[in-house]
Amino acid sequence: MNWASVSDFLDMGGYGFYVWGSYLVALICIVGEIILVFNRKRTLLRHLSLIHQSTKQEKTNETAS
Amino acid sequence: MIPLFSIAAILLCAAGLYIGFFVAPTDFQQGEAYRIIFIHVPAAWMSMFLYVVMAMWSGIGLAFNTRLSSMIATAIAPTGAMFTFLALWTGALWGKPMWGTWWVWDARLTSELILLFLYIGFMSLQAAIDDPRRADKAGAMIALVGVVNIPIIYFSVKWWNTLHQGASVSITQSPKMATTMLTGMLIMSLACWMYAIAVVLIRTRAVILERERHTVWVGELQGAAR
Numbered sequence: 001m002n003w004a005s006v007s008d009f010l011d012m013g014g015y016g017f018y019v020w021g022s023y024l025v026a027l028i029c030i031v032g033e034i035i036l037v038f039n040r041k042r043t044l045l046r047h048l049s050l051i052h053q054s055t056k057q058e059k060t061n062e063t064a065s
Numbered sequence: 066m067i068p069l070f071s072i073a074a075i076l077l078c079a080a081g082l083y084i085g086f087f088v089a090p091t092d093f094q095q096g097e098a099y100r101i102i103f104i105h106v107p108a109a110w111m112s113m114f115l116y117v118v119m120a121m122w123s124g125i126g127l128a129f130n131t132r133l134s135s136m137i138a139t140a141i142a143p144t145g146a147m148f149t150f151l152a153l154w155t156g157a158l159w160g161k162p163m164w165g166t167w168w169v170w171d172a173r174l175t176s177e178l179i180l181l182f183l184y185i186g187f188m189s190l191q192a193a194i195d196d197p198r199r200a201d202k203a204g205a206m207i208a209l210v211g212v213v214n215i216p217i218i219y220f221s222v223k224w225w226n227t228l229h230q231g232a233s234v235s236i237t238q239s240p241k242m243a244t245t246m247l248t249g250m251l252i253m254s255l256a257c258w259m260y261a262i263a264v265v266l267i268r269t270r271a272v273i274l275e276r277e278r279h280t281v282w283v284g285e286l287q288g289a290a291r
Contacts, residue, residue, distance in 0.1 A: 013097030
């Protein structure tokens with residue numbers, strides 16, 4: 001176990017800013033990408049279902065008229 | 066398949082980071098700063114690996130006119146660009162304490178930056194062209210031409226005397242790294258690879274749905290979804 005305490009861990013031998021700076025950005029990139037990908041799918045599916053509804057609407061109108 | 070890769074990525078990442086931070090010893094020369102290696106090297110490897118995979122898929126799509134392969138290439142680009150940016154960012158944060166500078170026009174750093182521009186070029190070119198088929202062909206051009214940059218990045222440290230150190234891990238010689246550091250880094254690379262596969266598969270589904278939105282089966286899909 002290398003670290004005496006949590007603060008020692010965060011200090012990272014004086015390089016804390018650089019180490020945690022890179023890991024923080026790594027986390028932001030990864031989590032950000034996951035959110036973007038799922039967002040893209042969700043809005044896409046909602047968009048598709050709207051199209052689907054409107055086409056169904058037209059069909060019913062045609063059959064009705 | 067996606068949950069399989071996602072879980073593998075999470076587990077491997079946890080194991081890799083644990084080894085990296087709690088098992089691997091302090092480096093005699095760089096102290097603790099070297100621990101950035103556990104994200105810097107996997108990101109760099111993935112940025113090169115994903116570009117080659119992307120070029121392969123877009124090449125297949127170009128050669129055989131198979132739309133799905135071009136869709137996979139389109140789906141890979143953002144993840145590749147993310148890893149390239151990550152490699153540059155973590156490299157800069159590692160360079161500052163060790164080299165005393167965020168950036169230097171070193172052969173490896175510059176070619177990695179070119180790789181980032183290639184990814185962005187690929188994505189923006191594809192976005193700029195409406196017709197997906199033509200966008201795929203144009204994308205294949207950038208991907209295939211850009212592939213020459215990958216060996217340049219990889220061998221840049223050998224060909225020119227670069228500030229960036231040489232390959233300390235290679236399939237031919239024995240590794241020049243302490244075993245725990247090496248295993249931590251390799252596990253993190255596997256974790257990044259699993260993550261990349263999972264994200265690309267999800268994005269490929271989105272690209273397929275986007276491009277096939279006028280087809281019958283997407284319509285039925287919507288009907289069934291209700």
